[in-house]
Amino acid sequence: MTDTLDAPNARADFGRRLRQLRQDRGWTLTDVSQRSGLAISTISKAERGVISLTYDRLSQLARGLDVDLAALFHAEGHSFEPGSFAVARKGEFKRQETPNYVYEMLFPDMWNKAMTPMMGSLKAREFVQFEDFVRHPGQEFLVVLDGSVTVFVEGREPVLLNAGDSIYFDSSVGHLYASDGDRDARILVVCVPSPGV
Amino acid sequence: MTDTLDAPNARADFGRRLRQLRQDRGWTLTDVSQRSGLAISTISKAERGVISLTYDRLSQLARGLDVDLAALFHAEGHSFEPGSFAVARKGEFKRQETPNYVYEMLFPDMWNKAMTPMMGSLKAREFVQFEDFVRHPGQEFLVVLDGSVTVFVEGREPVLLNAGDSIYFDSSVGHLYASDGDRDARILVVCVPSPGV
DNA sequence: ACAAAAATTTTCCTATCGGAAAAATTCTTG
């Protein structure tokens, strides 16, 4: 009930996007109708935001347009503001501290980023204090900027990375970082969440 | 007409996924009803695949479940090989050279990465030699590891970044990097493609 | 084990979707 007001706009935007997809391919309503099995009029109305397609029709239409259903929604208005950009200056980060790490998320107030870059410092430690493995659906990329880092991936041998080395892994598998040696280490981590959950 | 047969299955799968999302959060139908503004019965039917939600309702429901609309449609299957990981050692990269850049894609032979990390060197230049802007759907993140870099984003003022600074932007907008000053610059770039298209 | 409460499903009915065909608009071509 709350958002009945702006809903039509979202629908209209979505419609424009549908039309864009169709026209990008140089197809007519008739073409898409044949490819999708939807009535011409239905597609026409959907593109203009006159009606609100059901899941079944959206599903058909996606196939007709030859895109993954999820793709229909991805580049949508609320992805992140198309054309926008943001700069993060060194040291201007929002700090977040845990016993072993100091994390600084780079663009904390930017919505809907496809990836989450973080700068981190790992404190030098006598020996690894085993906290729990971290797990979160998605993929993670880590590059060592300075120092040495041991990466523990659940069920695997530890991996030692030196400055310039990097690792890419499924972040739903338990993982944990620790500075190796007597210096603090600097790392850059980028996470891509798997959508949903 | 063609896919009337499997459509119900897709819808049912989708419904199960909706229920999963709700239960993962420990919410009842009533909870989601309040959060989304949808009737309890509507959510119940949708979860069981009895009805096929319209775009408007899907949109509301996504907000109620606190997920991006696109996330609702992502099949969990095609993440990337679950549990796998890869290490890239400094200097072991596949080199790719253009007049202004030297790029080294970090995990070139790994399939289905959600993001594409690249190490790059920007050659020092007297003044910017204007090649064409680069454009590709998705989002891009750049961090300056060493030196200074000027980032040109189409339609905007150039942005000067020093070591440690970073920028995050919509990569479908034309962009271009150049080393600033008399030294070569080292950068790390991570791209996330927008699916579809 | 039973009663009360909570959660989910079913029923009933109205609003809206979606298809077929007619009407209108836009695009070609002489």
Next chain:
DNA sequence: CAAGAATTTTTCCGATAGGAAAATTTTTGT
């Protein structure tokens, strides 16, 4: 500029979504 073709929009109506409330099932407390 006009006639005809191609494309899009509108109209009309049957099919289905979606809300309110009753009925059922499941859970909780004693």
